[in-house]
Amino acid sequence: MPEVKTLSEGIFEITKGKKYLSTKNLDPGMTVYGEKLLSIEGSEYRTWEPRRSKLGAMVLKKFKIPLRQDSKVLYLGAASGTTVSHVSDIVSGGAVYAVEFSPRSMRDLISLVARRRNLHPILADAGKPNIYAHLVEPVDVVFQDVAQPNQAEIAARNAARYLKSDGYLLLAIKARSIDTAANPKQVFRDEIKKLEQAFEPKFEILTARDLNPYHEDHLGVLAKLKE
Amino acid sequence: MRLESWFGTLDLGEDGKVLASDQFSKNVRELALRSLSLREAGKGVPPAGFDLRSAALACGFVRSSEEYDSLLHEVTLDAAKLQISGALTPDQRIILAVEALDDVNETANVLSERLSEWYGGYFPESGLSGETLGRFVAKYGSRKNVAPEDPLYARATDSMGAELEAFDEELLKGFATSVCSLYDRRKQIEAYIESSMENIAPNLSLLAGPMLGARLISIAGSLEKLAAFPSSTVQVIGANKALFKHLRSRAPSPKHGIIFSHPLINTSPWWQRGKIARAVAAKLSLAARMDLYSGKKVPSLAEKLDAKVQQIRLQNPEAPRKKPDRGLKPKGKKKRRQ
């Protein structure tokens, strides 16, 4: 008998032969990126590949994941929607504002978005959050995975406009996108310091862990606004 | 205070409450087009933290939160689709063609090497390769069919190659025809790139040649990005490997990227190349900007570049005595005499 254990709201660990991280499929019968579908007691789950998703890796690295069934999420760097699809499963009664600036990636994202009514795609540069101010409401979570040198600043600008005062920032930092030559540990320390001090609003870091072995030279960060 | 939202224009009171609203009709396409026009408007931007959903409910634009999400979903989806269909600008089309050209070239090379290997068993003395071999095999098949007036006639009759029987000949001729059609495709794509470049980047085309110009746009990602690069970057575009090496270790910074294939640079003696590359890069950078902003061809650009290069040549006629350090060896390790 397969066993379903809840790791966090809407996030499950399914044991069926081996252990699978998974979310309940909001779009039954459809897969998004070649993941497996598991049917258990009338519910369909999609397996979630932590090596393909930094958020998935954060779950396995025991981050507290602040997503609820009705959360509003601003997702920066949606790419073709691998992770977005799982966030959409988790916040089945909420909304995800999926920002991506590459038209090529947006093309792929659109075919996912078209099938899920809680996804709102935005083709825009996350570094200029005013561009989507007429569309985006205050959110419970800002998730960011943009792999850009100025990612701390992008996070602050978006949090300033859109993050509720009791909301959370989830951030994936890629060392190589900041400085290809420097030591990743040093890059991470500098980025954390930027989040804590460099911009308005300032963040209080709740958790910061590297995402090994799922993603090399990546740091996951959970933060909230400093009072 | 008056602000713009995706569903209408709102007047807010001191306390942030919606006093009045001018709501748009619930037509998805209209809402999507308005949403796109609001992106750049810069005025009426809602204050940070403004709750659009509550406002939409309060002023009766939608009746429920579900309806809000449903409609917003359709509007953002439609807007994104409109943006995507407009995103395939002429320079993006050129980039797709450049990428296709690279694939065609690679495939043509692999297949013509295969043909050379294969046909070599039947006519090893042909001395042909690439496109000429493809045309030859497609035309004659077996070397027995080579016409007496063909310069290869003598070699064909004396060849030590095996006899090509009808069954195998069909196969080889068909294969050679495929190779030829790849070379035809290459010419077609090159012609497309040349004429498109003449249209969208006449100055870059003039100074760099259409193919090099198209490659610069392709690596930069767009004409706009290329125009925004400082000329020192234009000079090293395409030198990624050397550039990373420079950043990681202490290898010297690369002097030139793909602009090295420019005839003014690669026909110059080594001691002039760095200076000429800098001059070429500066003018290409200028040309890209002119193409982006005016689009008009300025023939005098080419003369100015030639004059500048001529001047560099005159000022540096002799090779300096010491060859510049090629920098392949890391510093600190001196070469020991044997």
Ligand SMILES: C[S@@+](CC[C@H](N)C(=O)[O-])C[C@H]1O[C@@H](n2cnc3c(N)ncnc32)[C@H](O)[C@@H]1O
């Ligand atoms: C590492 S990928 C994200 C992968 C995605 N989070 C997932 O797990 O499925 C980074 C994405 O961020 C996008 N991006 C980078 N800078 C951006 C910016 N300033 N605004 C919006 N998107 C950006 C890139 O185009 C790319 O698709």
